[in-house]
Amino acid sequence: MTSHGPTPPPRRLGRRGALLLSVLLFAAPAGAGEVLPFRAPPETERPAGPGADLVRLGRRIATHTPAELPDLGGNALRCSNCHLKAGTVPYAAPWVGAPARYPRYSARNARQVDLRERIQGCFQRSLNGKAPRKDSRAMDALVAYIRWLSKDLPPGATVEGRGMPMLDEPAVPDRRRGARLYLDRCAVCHGEDGAGRLDQKPPRYPYGFPPLWGPRSFNIAAGMARLHKAAAFIQRNMPLAAGGTLTVQEAYDIADFVIHQPRPDFPGKERDWPKGGKPEDARY
Numbered sequence: 021m022t023s024h025g026p027t028p029p030p031r032r033l034g035r036r037g038a039l040l041l042s043v044l045l046f047a048a049p050a051g052a053g054e055v056l057p058f059r060a061p062p063e064t065e066r067p068a069g070p071g072a073d074l075v076r077l078g079r080r081i082a083t084h085t086p087a088e089l090p091d092l093g094g095n096a097l098r099c100s101n102c103h104l105k106a107g108t109v110p111y112a113a114p115w116v117g118a119p120a121r122y123p124r125y126s127a128r129n130a131r132q133v134d135l136r137e138r139i140q141g142c143f144q145r146s147l148n149g150k151a152p153r154k155d156s157r158a159m160d161a162l163v164a165y166i167r168w169l170s171k172d173l174p175p176g177a178t179v180e181g182r183g184m185p186m187l188d189e190p191a192v193p194d195r196r197r198g199a200r201l202y203l204d205r206c207a208v209c210h211g212e213d214g215a216g217r218l219d220q221k222p223p224r225y226p227y228g229f230p231p232l233w234g235p236r237s238f239n240i241a242a243g244m245a246r247l248h249k250a251a252a253f254i255q256r257n258m259p260l261a262a263g264g265t266l267t268v269q270e271a272y273d274i275a276d277f278v279i280h281q282p283r284p285d286f287p288g289k290e291r292d293w294p295k296g297g298k299p300e301d302a303r304y
Contacts, residue, residue: 058181060108060116060169067168074157078165081158082106085147089158094149095284096216096227096236099162102146102244104257107169110181111256115166117179127297135163146242148284184252191272193247198277201270205259206232214281229260233281240303241286247301250275279303 067075081088083106085098100106107115122135129137136159140151152158173179203212209229211217216231231237243249255271257263266274289304 054178056173056177056179058110058114058116058179059172060114061172063105063108071164074161074164075168076165077157078161078163078168079106081162082165089152092143092150092152092158093147095147095231095238097147097230097238099142099147101230102253107166109257111183111185112253113183114169114181116169117173117177117182118166119170120173120176120178127295128292130293130295135166139163144241145286146238146244148237148239148242148286184249185256187248187252187255187268187271189268190248190251191269193251193272193276195273195276195280198273198275201274202277205266205270206274209260214278232278233283235284237283239284239286241289241292245279245283245303246299247272247275247279248299249301250279 066072077088082099082103085100086093086096102113103115104112107113107118110116119135122138123132125131126133126138133141136154139159139162140154143149143151152162170177209217210232211229214231214233215236216227217229219228238244244253251268251271251274254275255264255266255268258266286304292298292302292304
């Protein structure tokens with residue numbers, strides 16, 4: 021699930037865009053200074069020195085999540101299904117520059133959260149599983165890898181390409197049209213039933229293309245279950261290797277169709293946003 025289109029320039033945010041930006045994993049903090057060009061270590065670079073083994077383990081967890089952590093993941097997804105190419109693709113929830121964003125206030129939690137807590141939330145929601153302990157080796161490895169991706173950035177730097185591309189004027193989605201578009205543009209990879217497609221080399225890659233709904237997909241509390249975020253991800257990054265070819269309207273139509281398909285519930289959802297501020301596109 022990667023894309024190779026040109027990186028778009030930063031976009032002016034509309035009112036809904038500003039709301040979405042506030043909940044993205046790597047939104048810019050208030051008072052951020054100069055925005056630096058996106059720069060991830062090249063794929064050929066290998067971690068070296070003290071802690072290199074931990075960094076390598078973190079990358080394996082990101083790209084082989086069900087195989088590396090079979091007791092924690094509750095579905096067939098891996099981290100890199102949303103954080104494309106193990107968090108190295110701009111405008112696809114990259115991890116480059118992520119350490120500078122935390123700790124930060126989370127309206128969903130109504131308190132400050134650190135990077136490890138944010139990772140725990142991803143496991144519980146996007147992976148529909150159990151949160152790794154904050155002091156576990158798996159957590160240490162993921163944090164080490166995320167920090168390694170930012171090793172060439174100045175401390176606290178804000179980078180271009182963080183989060184998702186904001187769609188200035190969210191379209192009014194047409195779910196029926198989205199169903200037709202899904203069959204035409206998405207089903208070849210994700211299946212007509214949205215159940216994904218198995219890889220030819222299990223068990224390390226149980227799914228070549230992830231399930232988008234059903235019992236092995238993300239639950240209703242995942243960020244990708246939200247209309248605006250899903251549409252932004254789809255428009256910039258999908259179809260595979262052809263990101264940016266869908267119009268804003270088409271992306272919203274497909275997103276609306278996908279997020280309203282059956283998927284797992286999230287126990288404890290009633291505790292989210294205890295002080296208000298619940299986004300309009302939350303599924304619960």
